[in-house]
Amino acid sequence: MSHGVKRLGVLGAGQMGGGIAQIAAVSGIEVVVFDAFPGMIDKCKGVHKKSLGKFVEKGKMAQADADAALARVSYVQSLEQLTGCDWIVEAVVEDVAVKKDLFGKLSAMYPDESVVLATNTSSISITEIATAAGKSAGRVVGMHFFNPVPLMQLVEVIPGLQTSPGVVQRTVALATAMGKTPLEASDRAGFISNRVLMPMINEAFYAWMEGVAKPEAIDGIMKLGCNFPMGPLTLADFIGLDTCVNIMNVLADGLNNDRYRACPLLKQLVTAGRMGVKSGRGVYEYPGK
C-alpha cells in the first residue's frame, strides 16, 4: 500500500519533532515544522544542519543529498501556517490537554479525512487523543518514533479503538518509506516500549535515592551485566526527565496501579530544572548543551 504523502506537517520542533522532520526530508518528503516557541525553531534549524553534516562527514550521505533534504524543510511559528499537508505527526510536550487541544484544531483546519493525524506520544491513550478529532477520529493513529530518530530503527504503530484499518496500513507504509521498521502494539498505557522500559528507569532512580549505589555504578552494572548500550539513568537523561515523569503519571493512571508512580527523586530533579541532556544537566552534567 502507498502512504501517499507529499507534504508532512510536524508539530513540535523539539528532540522528536526535529528528528521526524529530518528523516522525512531525507526520504524525499516535503516537510513543514511548527513550534509555538520561536527559540525552538532556531534551535531545530541548527540541529538539522549539524546532524545532516555529521552524516556527510561520516560518508553516509552525499553533500548534495543533505542540501536537498534541508531545502525540503520549512519552519513556521503559527499553527495557521501549517497548510497544504497530507499527513501530520504531532510531537509536542507529553500532556494530554495540550495534545487534545491541537488535535481539535487540526481536525477543524483539515476537514479532508484523508489527511492522517498521527501522534508520537510515548504513553498517552490514542483512543483518548482521537476523541478530540470528533467524527473523524478514525484518521488518528499512534506513530511512535524513538530517540534519536535518525538512528533508531523502530516505529511503534498504535491504532486507537476508532482508528480505521486503512490508516494503520498507510502508517506502516510511511514508516517503512522513512527507512524504519514498524511494529504494532495495542492502545494500553505505555504501549509495549514504555510499559517495559519506564518502570525499570524509575526503579533505577529509587535505587539511587535509597543509596543502593551511585548513578555511575547503577549505569555501569546495567551496561556490563545486562549488555545494555547505556545505563537506565543515562537513558533517562537522553529521554528527558520531565518526559519520564509524564510517562510514569500516564502509566499510573492508565493502568490504575500506584506501583507506576514516579520516584520522588526523579520528580525533584525536574522541579529543579534538571531535565537531562536537553537542559544541560539531569542525572549527569552536559557542559555546552
Ligand SMILES: NC(=O)c1ccc[n+]([C@@H]2O[C@H](COP(=O)([O-])OP(=O)(O)OC[C@H]3O[C@@H](n4cnc5c(N)ncnc54)[C@H](O)[C@@H]3O)[C@@H](O)[C@H]2O)c1
Ligand atoms: N524524548 C524521547 O525520548 C521521546 C521518545 C518517543 C516519543 N517521545 C514523545 O514525543 C513528544 C515530544 O517529546 P520531545 O522529547 O521531543 O520533547 P521536547 O521537550 O524536546 O519538545 C517538545 C516541543 O513541543 C513544543 N511545544 C510545546 N507545546 C506546544 C504547542 N502547544 N504547540 C506547538 N509546540 C509546542 C515545545 O516548544 C518543544 O519544542 C512527547 O509526546 C514525548 O512523550 C519522546
